[in-house]
Amino acid sequence: MGLHFIGSNARGTPSMWIFGSTAFQDATIVLSHSQYVTVSANFCGIVHRISFIYASVNYITCRSLWSSLMDIAGSDVPWLVLGDFNSVLGAHDTTGNVSTISCDDFRAALTVCDLVDIEIKGFFHTRISCGRHGMVLSRLDRAVCSHSFLAAWSHIACVILPRSHLDHHPLLISYSAGVSSSPRPFRFQGMWVSHPSFLNLVRSVWSFSIARSGSGIVVQKLKLLKKALRRWNWEVFGDIALNVSNANEKVMLIQGMIGSEGFLDDLFRLETSTLADLDSVLKQHEIFLKEKSRVRWLAEGDRNSKFFHSLLKRRGGNKALSSIQIGENISYDPTEIEHVPSLVAVDDNASILQVPSFDEVRSTIFAMDPLSAPGPDGFLGSFYSHCWEIVGHDVVLAVQVFFHTGRVFPGLNSNFLVLIPKTRMLSWLISFARLLLNLQVILDAFALYGSLSGRLCLIDSVVMGSFLYSIQFYRWPLSLLKDLNAVIRNFFWTGSIDGRKSIQVAWKSCCRTNDSGVLGVKDLGLLNKAMLKKFTWRMLTAESFVFTYLRACFFTQDHRPRTWYVVYSVWPGLKLHYTPLMSKSRWLVGRHSKVYFWTDNWLGDPLIGLVEDMCLLQPPLDSIVCDIYSDSTGWDIPESFRACHPDVASEIEKVVGKQIWASFIPPFRFVLIWHLFHGKIPTDIALRARGYISPSRCRFCCAAEEDLRHLFLDCPFVRALWDAISSTFGHRLKLDGTCLDLWQEEMRVVFSTKLKALWRVSIITIFWVVWFLRNQVTFEGGKVVFTDALSLNWRSVREADSLQSGTMKNSVDELLTLHRLHVSGVLLKVDLLFLLVSVLLLRMNWQLPFTLLIMLGLLAVVGYG
Numbered sequence: 001m002g003l004h005f006i007g008s009n010a011r012g013t014p015s016m017w018i019f020g021s022t023a024f025q026d027a028t029i030v031l032s033h034s035q036y037v038t039v040s041a042n043f044c045g046i047v048h049r050i051s052f053i054y055a056s057v058n059y060i061t062c063r064s065l066w067s068s069l070m071d072i073a074g075s076d077v078p079w080l081v082l083g084d085f086n087s088v089l090g091a092h093d094t095t096g097n098v099s100t101i102s103c104d105d106f107r108a109a110l111t112v113c114d115l116v117d118i119e120i121k122g123f124f125h126t127r128i129s130c131g132r133h134g135m136v137l138s139r140l141d142r143a144v145c146s147h148s149f150l151a152a153w154s155h156i157a158c159v160i161l162p163r164s165h166l167d168h169h170p171l172l173i174s175y176s177a178g179v180s181s182s183p184r185p186f187r188f189q190g191m192w193v194s195h196p197s198f199l200n201l202v203r204s205v206w207s208f209s210i211a212r213s214g215s216g217i218v219v220q221k222l223k224l225l226k227k228a229l230r231r232w233n234w235e236v237f238g239d240i241a242l243n244v245s246n247a248n249e250k251v252m253l254i255q256g257m258i259g260s261e262g263f264l265d266d267l268f269r270l271e272t273s274t275l276a277d278l279d280s281v282l283k284q285h286e287i288f289l290k291e292k293s294r295v296r297w298l299a300e301g302d303r304n305s306k307f308f309h310s311l312l313k314r315r316g317g318n319k320a321l322s323s324i325q326i327g328e329n330i331s332y333d334p335t336e337i338e339h340v341p342s343l344v345a346v347d348d349n350a351s352i353l354q355v356p357s358f359d360e361v362r363s364t365i366f367a368m369d370p371l372s373a374p375g376p377d378g379f380l381g382s383f384y385s386h387c388w389e390i391v392g393h394d395v396v397l398a399v400q401v402f403f404h405t406g407r408v409f410p411g412l413n414s415n416f417l418v419l420i421p422k423t424r425m426l427s428w429l430i431s432f433a434r435l436l437l438n439l440q441v442i443l444d445a446f447a448l449y450g451s452l453s454g455r456l457c458l459i460d461s462v463v464m465g466s467f468l469y470s471i472q473f474y475r476w477p478l479s480l481l482k483d484l485n486a487v488i489r490n491f492f493w494t495g496s497i498d499g500r501k502s503i504q505v506a507w508k509s510c511c512r513t514n515d516s517g518v519l520g521v522k523d524l525g526l527l528n529k530a531m532l533k534k535f536t537w538r539m540l541t542a543e544s545f546v547f548t549y550l551r552a553c554f555f556t557q558d559h560r561p562r563t564w565y566v567v568y569s570v571w572p573g574l575k576l577h578y579t580p581l582m583s584k585s586r587w588l589v590g591r592h593s594k595v596y597f598w599t600d601n602w603l604g605d606p607l608i609g610l611v612e613d614m615c616l617l618q619p620p621l622d623s624i625v626c627d628i629y630s631d632s633t634g635w636d637i638p639e640s641f642r643a644c645h646p647d648v649a650s651e652i653e654k655v656v657g658k659q660i661w662a663s664f665i666p667p668f669r670f671v672l673i674w675h676l677f678h679g680k681i682p683t684d685i686a687l688r689a690r691g692y693i694s695p696s697r698c699r700f701c702c703a704a705e706e707d708l709r710h711l712f713l714d715c716p717f718v719r720a721l722w723d724a725i726s727s728t729f730g731h732r733l734k735l736d737g738t739c740l741d742l743w744q745e746e747m748r749v750v751f752s753t754k755l756k757a758l759w760r761v762s763i764i765t766i767f768w769v770v771w772f773l774r775n776q777v778t779f780e781g782g783k784v785v786f787t788d789a790l791s792l793n794w795r796s797v798r799e800a801d802s803l804q805s806g807t808m809k810n811s812v813d814e815l816l817t818l819h820r821l822h823v824s825g826v827l828l829k830v831d832l833l834f835l836l837v838s839v840l841l842l843r844m845n846w847q848l849p850f851t852l853l854i855m856l857g858l859l860a861v862v863g864y865g
Contacts, residue, residue, distance in 0.1 A: 009037050009054065016054050031072065035065040036083070038072065044177050046078065046152050053083030059102040062087065066109035073113035078149035081115060082158075082173060084141050089117075094125075096136035115144040118173075122160035126169040143173055153177050192233065193386045194283070201232055202387050206394075218391075218398040222379065244285050247278040355403045361396045362388065459488055459521060467524065472531035475573035481525045492521070532573040533581050539574060560599070597623045607648065669768045676712070676767060677740045683707055699777040700784060711770065712739055717786065718770055724790055725762045728820050729755070730813060739767070755814055758821065761800040765793050797821060 003021060008014035010032040018037055020027050027041040030049060038051045051069070055062050069081070087106040091098050110117075125137035143158045150156070153175040161170045192198050205228050210220045237243070254271045261267065356364075365388065368381035384391065467484075470476075490496060492510075511523040539547055539554065554574060555561055561578050599606055642649040675681055684696035685707040696705040700717035704710050712718060713735050726733050734745055743763065751759055769792050773784050798821070 006039060007032065007037060010034055016052060018052060031068075033065065033068055035062070036068070046177060048078035048080065048149065048152065049075075051079070051081040051083075053081060053085055055084060055086040057086050059087070059099060059105060062102070063105060066105055069109055070112050073115075073146075076148050078152040079115075079146040080143065080149055080173070080175075081113075081145065082141075082143035082171060084168065086140055088138055088140065094136065094138040096129075096138065110144060113146075115146060116150070118143045118145055118156060118158045120158045120160055123162070123169055124160070126160055126171070128163075128167055141168060141171055143171060189233070192229070192237075193382065194280075195236060197232075197236070199387065199390070201228060203390050206390050218394050221391075221394065243281045244278075247274070247281045250274045251278050355400050358396050361399050362392065365395070456492065456521070459492060467527075468531075471524070471528050472535055473570050473573070475532060475576060476524070476528050478525070481528065484524050488521070488524075529577065533577045535570070536574050536577050536581050595624060669764055672768055672771060673764055676708070677743065679708065681708060681711075681771070683711055699774045708739065711774065712767060713742070717784070717789075718766075720786060721766055721769070721789060721793065725766065725793070729759060729762070729817055731759075752814060755817060758797055758801060761797050762793065765796040765800075769793050769796075794821065 003019040004025070006018040006020050006024070006027050007029040008018065009016040011034040016037055018029075018039060020039075020041075023043060024041050027039050029037060030040045031038040035055050036051050036053045038049055040047065040049050053065070055065055073079075085106065087102045088094050088098065089107055089110075090103055120142070125139050126141035127138045129136050129138070141160075145156070154177055156175045157173070159172040159174070161172055163169045202225065205225045206221055208221065208224060210217045251271070251274045254267060254274050258264075258267050258271065365381070365384045368385075384395065489510075508523070510521045511526070539551055542548075553568070554571065561575050597607065637649050672681075680686075683706050684694065685705060687694065688696065698704050698706050698710060698715055700715050704715075713722075719735070722733050722735060731749060733742065735742060737745070746759070746763060749756070749759065769789055772792075773789055776782070777784060801821075
């Protein structure tokens with residue numbers, strides 16, 4: 001084969017052997033590693049490096065490879081890296097599972113080394129393997145290169161060849177520095193219009209008298225202008241890159257003189273002049289690169305020449321036709337590729353309606369994108385708009401002559417009424433043939449079967465509606481779903497259930513939701529799955545008689561499907577979708593009384609997975625979440641469970657849904673508290689983090705920025721509200737944590753059921769009152785009065801008291817607290833006489849000593865007994 005051995009990788013038993021042809025006689029090994037070999041070669045007079053990779057399958061071992069590549073990166077020598085990296089860049093590179101750590105390491109290495117991926121031709125995936133779930137396709141083999149490599153070679157191609165007996169596809173890399181000998185077409189440069197002599201040049205050329213008529217005048221003058229602009233461009237602008245380099249050197253020279261000689265007036269004026277020249281040249285260079293790279297999402301550009309150059313080189317390198325398939329053979333011979341025809345005939349234009357006026361032609365010209373791709377003459381839309389006062393008359397005359405005669409002067413326009421097939425990685429000659437647009441056939445089809453929109457409405461309303469009832473209860477066979485989807489697809493595109501259209505949007509794209517900007521046609525297979533999952537969920541949660549009866553037939557008490565077959569036609573669909581549905585579902589802890597503590601997923605994962613010995617299960621297996629929670633003490637977690645799983649116990653105590661949701665608390669306050677405990681209240685600081693720039697100031701104290709902690713805990717106005725309810729209930733609050741910490745701490749306070757409910761309502765109401773008054777000041781203005789805020793809180797507490805039915809302890813302290821709240825309580829029978837006397841005394845506002853009240857209470861108890 002004429003190959004000579006260059007070297008192998010540095011390990012006990014080599015796994016890589018590098019061979020080279022006569023063109024690489026001088027190739028030498030620069031660095032040998034256990035996972036790669038770097039070779040220095042001189043090809044076409046260009047010295048460059050090539051690193052051949054064979055990475056380990058272990059991502060930890062690969063880190064030594066990435067570290068070594070980072071060490072040798074940064075040189076200006078052109079660098080090509082190719083081989084088996086045994087890692088992918090993301091989920092798009094494989095059909096199997098993705099290792100996040102391996103992907104992150106690989107991407108970081110490419111970023112630090114500043115390597116860009118070379119676009120491939122041929123197969124996308126380069127390795128096939130057998131996994132647990134079937135065949136897995138991955139793109140493990142690739143070629144990447146440095147920016148200097150892109151700049152050194154004009155044509156770069158990476159072809160993935162067919163594999164034979166191996167599990168990897170071979171890579172074929174070709175690159176050359178050859179420049180096409182064909183003449184370079186003229187292209188108008190937008191930077192020209194910024195020069196003051198540009199319009200004078202156009203005016204002088206356009207003033208020549210041409211012995212032609214109509215569009216021939218414009219064509220001939222454009223030809224003369226091309227020659228003049230080429231000559232003028234070289235005389236005025238020259239080499240743009242060289243101009244930038246010279247301007248930089250001048251600025252550095254002047255600034256060096258300022259540093260050594262001091263800031264003199266002459267040097268200052270000279271520096272100002274050179275900086276202005278540099279800025280002008282940089283603007284010209286920026287416009288030149290932006291037009292050439294066709295990057296439009298940079299509104300003004302950032303003068304990132306490296307980025308523009310890389311983009312240009314990648315596009316230019318991938319334009320080359322490196323191979324073509326002829327029959328069953330693939331040819332890489334450039335002489336055969338040269339015979340591909342490059343000329344196509346000009347089609348006749350369509351009918352003539354009316355002659356456009358001067359203003360119509362002008363508005364059309366000025367509406368053109370000034371940076372769009374130029375026509376055959378090479379002039380952009382910006383040329384005509386900038387030079388309209390000079391060329392406008394001749395351009396309008398050429399257009400009007402065309403509408404009069406129906407003929408276009410050769411070279412002025414080269415449009416085709418055809419569809420060009422957009423196929424990625426074309427390899428067959430027939431793929432380059434034009435696909436003619438048969439308008440008559442399409443019009444006949446529209447007349448016969450109606451429009452696409454009509455068939456879409458027919459499918460959506462009639463066809464889908466006929467299946468909807470059956471498809472939500474029964475699992476349909478896959479073969480039937482496939483056939484029905486094919487029938488609907490064919491009818492939509494052709495109007496016939498048997499015909500097929502050669503060019504159409506993928507059916508999966510058509511079946512996306514309307515929110516995605518597509519048609520919204522429903523795929524019957526996905527619709528069947530979605531409806532069955534909805535039916536399964538209703539079976540588990542609905543409380544109607546029918547679903548309660550079916551739930552008793554199909555499921556056990558702990559919400560699990562029965563292990564035996566149930567003779568019902570809906571059973572196969574329920575059993576199939578139960579497991580995937582429950583794996584993506586989580587029970588919400590609130591007023592629901594049938595969520596099982598151990599077996600249901602209400603904390604992220606079922607807690608039964610933490611238990612090793614079922615005999616030591618505490619609480620019992622059939623316990624529900626409501627059994628573990630008490631209004632008086634909060635979560636009643638067994639000490640054995642807390643000792644074995646302290647982290648889980650801590651997570652359970654953070655579940656506050658059941659505590660803040662109660663029948664006597666309005667739902668809108670519950671929603672506010674739920675947002676507050678998740679840190680999603682739109683305070684000024686939170687909005688600033690989202691990108692809303694606005695000054696922040698507390699609406700109550702006007703002395704600090706408004707964040708969650710200050711607004712609800714630290715503000716002096718809010719502190720006074722907390723102190724007021726603390727003194728009323730006789731319990732001191734701890735305000736040194738977060739709002740959630742405050743809530744969890746206060747839910748452990750031991751009160752009677754009635755006072756505990758009012759205590760919960762008071763805390764929730766304070767949060768709501770603060771947010772309500774804050775919004776009132778923000779959107780309506782005014783000032784907040786403390787007494788009004790406090791009365792609003794107590795009024796809400798009394799409203800909640802009328803909706804709950806708790807009992808109070810036999811305590812004078814609770815009696816006094818309820819009296820301060822102006823609410824009544826349900827009392828025990830044994831203390832009825834004592835409490836009646838106490839209430840009477842309190843109603844009469846007698847200022848008796850506390851010891852006397854106790855003595856009266858004892859006498860009442862003894863007398864009642």
